[in-house]
Amino acid sequence: MAEKQKKRLMQGNEACVEGALYAGCKFYAGYPITPSTEIAEGMSVRLPKIGGKFIQMEDEIGGIAAAIGGSLAGLKSLTATSGPGFSLKQECLGYACLAEIPLVIVNVMRGGPSTGYPTGPSQADIMQAKWGTHGDHPAIAVTPAYVQEILTETVRAFNLAEKYRTPVIVLYDEIVGHMREPITIPAPGELAVVDREKVTCKPDEYFPYDERFEIPPLAPFGTGYRFHVTGLNHKKDGFPTNDSKQIGEGNMRIMRKIDNHLDEIWKNEEIGLEDAEIAVVAIGSTARSARYAVNEARSMGIKAGLLRPLTLWPFPDKAVTELSKRVKAIIVPEMNLGQMVLEVQRCSKKAEVLGVHRVDGEPINPGQIIEAIKSFK
Amino acid sequence: MSVPAEKKEKISVPFDYNKYLRPGKLPHIWCPGCGHGIVLKAMLRAIDKLGIDKDNVCVVSGIGCSSRTPGYVDFNTLHTLHGRALSFATGIKLARPDMKVIVVTGDGDALAIGGNHFIHTCRRNIDITALVFTNAIYGMTGGQYSPTTPLESIATTSRYGNIEPPFDTCEMAKAAGATFVARGTAYHTLELEKTIYEALMHKGTSVVDIIDACPTYFGRMNKYKSATHMMEAMEKDGTVSVKQVDKLPPEKVAGKMLRGVLHKIDRPEYCEQYALLVQEKAQAKSK
Numbered sequence: 012m013a014e015k016q017k018k019r020l021m022q023g024n025e026a027c028v029e030g031a032l033y034a035g036c037k038f039y040a041g042y043p044i045t046p047s048t049e050i051a052e053g054m055s056v057r058l059p060k061i062g063g064k065f066i067q068m069e070d071e072i073g074g075i076a077a078a079i080g081g082s083l084a085g086l087k088s089l090t091a092t093s094g095p096g097f098s099l100k101q102e103c104l105g106y107a108c109l110a111e112i113p114l115v116i117v118n119v120m121r122g123g124p125s126t127g128y129p130t131g132p133s134q135a136d137i138m139q140a141k142w143g144t145h146g147d148h149p150a151i152a153v154t155p156a157y158v159q160e161i162l163t164e165t166v167r168a169f170n171l172a173e174k175y176r177t178p179v180i181v182l183y184d185e186i187v188g189h190m191r192e193p194i195t196i197p198a199p200g201e202l203a204v205v206d207r208e209k210v211t212c213k214p215d216e217y218f219p220y221d222e223r224f225e226i227p228p229l230a231p232f233g234t235g236y237r238f239h240v241t242g243l244n245h246k247k248d249g250f251p252t253n254d255s256k257q258i259g260e261g262n263m264r265i266m267r268k269i270d271n272h273l274d275e276i277w278k279n280e281e282i283g284l285e286d287a288e289i290a291v292v293a294i295g296s297t298a299r300s301a302r303y304a305v306n307e308a309r310s311m312g313i314k315a316g317l318l319r320p321l322t323l324w325p326f327p328d329k330a331v332t333e334l335s336k337r338v339k340a341i342i343v344p345e346m347n348l349g350q351m352v353l354e355v356q357r358c359s360k361k362a363e364v365l366g367v368h369r370v371d372g373e374p375i376n377p378g379q380i381i382e383a384i385k386s387f388k
Numbered sequence: 389m390s391v392p393a394e395k396k397e398k399i400s401v402p403f404d405y406n407k408y409l410r411p412g413k414l415p416h417i418w419c420p421g422c423g424h425g426i427v428l429k430a431m432l433r434a435i436d437k438l439g440i441d442k443d444n445v446c447v448v449s450g451i452g453c454s455s456r457t458p459g460y461v462d463f464n465t466l467h468t469l470h471g472r473a474l475s476f477a478t479g480i481k482l483a484r485p486d487m488k489v490i491v492v493t494g495d496g497d498a499l500a501i502g503g504n505h506f507i508h509t510c511r512r513n514i515d516i517t518a519l520v521f522t523n524a525i526y527g528m529t530g531g532q533y534s535p536t537t538p539l540e541s542i543a544t545t546s547r548y549g550n551i552e553p554p555f556d557t558c559e560m561a562k563a564a565g566a567t568f569v570a571r572g573t574a575y576h577t578l579e580l581e582k583t584i585y586e587a588l589m590h591k592g593t594s595v596v597d598i599i600d601a602c603p604t605y606f607g608r609m610n611k612y613k614s615a616t617h618m619m620e621a622m623e624k625d626g627t628v629s630v631k632q633v634d635k636l637p638p639e640k641v642a643g644k645m646l647r648g649v650l651h652k653i654d655r656p657e658y659c660e661q662y663a664l665l666v667q668e669k670a671q672a673k674s675k
C-alpha cells in the first residue's frame with residue numbers, strides 16, 4: 012500500500028511546479044514577472060536535479076519559443092508568465108495551436124491593462140486566454156481555485172496538451188498563486204499522466220499532420236523522422252499550401268479535435284445546484300468567495316448554488332445552458348469589467364444574468380456576492 | 389576546434405545536391421538572380437563535409453525569403469515566426485545538445501525583430517550556427533529598408549534615401565559574445581562553403597554574415613543593371629578578404645566590408661556548462 016503522503020504548506024505557484032514535475036515536465040523556458048516568478052524559480056532549482064532543462068530567456072517571446080523548441084525535441088515543456096508577458100506570448104501561442112505543439116503556459120493573472128497592478132489580483136485575461144492570439148484557433152484553459160488544485164490542474168493541463176497536441180493554458184489569479192495552503196503531493200501513479208503517443212510507422216510513411224488521424228502523433232525531432240514544421244497553413248506533410256481546400260480542412264481539424272471531445276475536456280464543480288434557484292458561476296479566488304456566499308445565503312433560507320468551471324475554455328456551454336433552464340438567476344462575479352458574464356449570457360436560455368465586477372485590485376468578497384443573491388430574492 | 393588540413397583544401401564541386409534536397413519541393417520560391425539559392429547550396433556542401441547523419445541535423449528559420457530555406461532541405465526542419473528562430477533553436481539545442489542546430493535567417497529577421505534574441509544567443513555562446521542572409525532589404529514584404537540597408541539607399545519605405553545607419557552584423561555578434569564570427573558572400577561561393585564549414589565545426593555560437601543580393605527589390609530600386617552586376621558591385625568589389633587586407637593600399641580597402649573569419653575564440657559553451665552544473669552542483673546538492 013502506498014505510504015500516506017504528508018501534508019505540506021505550500022504556495023500556489025510552488026504547487027504549480029510540483030504539478031509540472033509530477034506530469035513529467037522536463038523543460039522550462041521563461042522570463043520572470045510578478046506574480047508568476049516563483050514558478051520559474053522553482054523550476055530552476057528542480058529541473059537540473061532530474062536531468063531536465065531550465066533556461067531564463069531574454070523575454071517572454073523567447074521563453075515560449077524555446078519551450079516550443081523543447082517540446083518539438085520531445086520534452087514536456089512549460090512556460091509561465093503574467094499580464095504583460097502573456098500579451099507577448101500570444102504570437103507563439105498561435106504558432107503552437109497551428110503547428111500542433113503540446114505545451115503548457117501558466118498565466119497568473121494580475122491587474123491590468125499594461126503594467127497595471129503587478130501585485131494585485133485580477134481575472135481580466137479570461138478573454139485573452141481565448142482570443143489573445145490572432146486567427147481562429149482552439150483554446151483550452153484550466154482554472155484552479157485552490158493550492159492543491161493548482162497541482163492537479165497543472166497535471167491535467169499537461170495531459171490535455173499531450174493528448175490533444177495543443178497548447179494548454181493554466182489560468183489563475185494572483186490570490187491563488189500566492190496563497191499558502193496545506194497540500195499533499197500525490198504518490199506516483201495516483202494521478203493519471205498522459206505521455207506523448209509514440210510514432211511507430213516507417214519514416215517515409217510518417218506525416219506530422221496526417222488527416223487520417225483525428226490527432227496525428229508527433230514524432231520528436233532527431234528521432235529519424237525528418238519532417239517540416241511551419242506556422243503557415245500546411246498540408247499533411249507539414250509543407251505550406253495555398254490550396255483553399257487544404258487550408259480550410261487544416262483549420263477545421265485543429266478545432267474539431269477539441270470540439271469532438273468536449274465531454275472529456277470539460278470539468279466543473281457544482282455546489283448546492285440540485286435545488287438552487289439562484290446560481291453563481293465563478294472561477295479562481297472569486298469562486299472561493301462565491302462558495303462562502305452561497306453557504307451564507309443558504310443559512311438565510313435562500314436556495315443558492317455554485318457552478319465552478321475548472322475548464323474555462325472551451326466554455327462549459329452545456330452546463331451553463333442546463334443550469335439556466337433550472338434557475339431564476341445566474342450571478343457571475345469576476346475580477347474584471349465583464350468577460351465570463353458574456354459567455355454565460357450567450358449560453359443562458361431563460362435565467363436572468365447579472366455580473367458582479369471589480370477592477371480595483373481587491374478581491375470580490377462574499378458580501379458583494381450575497382448582496383447580488385439577495386437582489387433576486 | 390581547428391579544421392583538418394585535408395578538409396580545408398577539398399572543394400566539393402561538382403556535388404550531388406539531391407542527397408540533401410527534399411524530393412518534390414522544388415522549384416523554390418526565390419526570384420531569378422536571388423542570392424539565397426547560392427547560399428543554400430554552399431550550406432549543403434558544408435554540411436556534407438561534416439559527415440553527420442541527416443537525422444541529427446536541425447535547420448531552423450524565421451520568416452522571410454531566406455527563411456524559406458529549411459523547407460527544401462531534408463533534415464529536421466522548423467520554419468518559425470519572424471525574428472524568433474534563434475529562440476526556438478535554443479530550445480531544441482538545450483533539449484537535444486547532440487543535434488547540430490543551424491539557424492537560417494534574414495538580416496531583418498535576425499537583426500530587427502529578432503535583434504534581442506540575436507545578441508542574447510551570442511552572449512550565451514550556445515552551440516548554434518546562425519547564417520544571416522544579408523540582402524540589405526526586406527525581400528518577402530516587397531523591399532522595405534532593413535537594419536543593414538546602407539545610408540542613402542532606396543527602399544519602398546525610404547523613397548528619399550535611407551537615413552538610418554546600418555548595423556555591422558559581425559561587429560555586433562562579436563560584441564555580444566559570439567565566439568566565431570565570419571563574413572562571406574554568395575559571389576565567393578567556394579570560400580563561403582569553407583567559412584560555413586568552419587562555423588559548423590566551431591563549438592559555441594557561430595555567426596556567418598552572408599552578403600547576397602535581392603535583385604528584385606534592392607537591385608531595381610538602386611539602379612543595378614542586373615543580378616550579376618549587383619553581385620560584382622556589392623559582393624566582389626564591395627568586400628575584401630581578411631587575408632589580403634594588410635597587403636592592399638588603403639584606397640583599395642576604404643569603404644569595403646571584410647570577408648573571412650573575423651573572430652574566433654574559445655569560451656565555455658552553454659549546453660556544456662549546463663551539463664557541468666547538473667553534474668557538479670545540482671545533483672551533488674540533492675544527495
Ligand SMILES: Cc1ncc(C[n+]2csc(CCOP(=O)(O)OP(=O)(O)O)c2C)c(N)n1
Pocket residue numbers: 451452453454455470493494495496497498521523525526527528529534602
Ligand atoms: C511579426 C511579424 N511582423 C512582420 C512580418 C512581415 N514580414 C515577413 S518577412 C519580413 C522581412 C523579411 O526580411 P528579411 O528577414 O531580411 O528576409 P528576406 O525576405 O530579405 O530574405 C517581414 C517584415 C511578419 N511575418 N511577422
Ligand code: SF4
Pocket residue numbers: 417418419421422423424453454523527528601602603604605
Ligand atoms: S524578393 Fe529578393 S530576397 Fe526575395 S526571393 Fe526575390 S530576390 Fe530573393
